[in-house]
Amino acid sequence: MAITLSLVAILGLILFFLLRSRSLSYGSAFIATAFGFFLASTGAADPINNLTQSVLGAIPGL
Numbered sequence: 001m002a003i004t005l006s007l008v009a010i011l012g013l014i015l016f017f018l019l020r021s022r023s024l025s026y027g028s029a030f031i032a033t034a035f036g037f038f039l040a041s042t043g044a045a046d047p048i049n050n051l052t053q054s055v056l057g058a059i060p061g062l
Helices: 005-022 028-042 045-061
Strands: none
Touching: 005 028, 028 045
16 A cells, blocks of 8 residues: 655645744745645645635725
């Protein structure tokens, strides 16, 4: 039985541990950029964009 993991999940996990250990450097900036790039090409891109637009639309009403 083969277990596969998406690149988004792997990069997200690496980024989580880099942020948690506070070892931020050029390498972690690359990981964060790659994570965002690959996340944008998944099905999660539309809900993230909708959430961002809703939050930004609600800010002026506060």
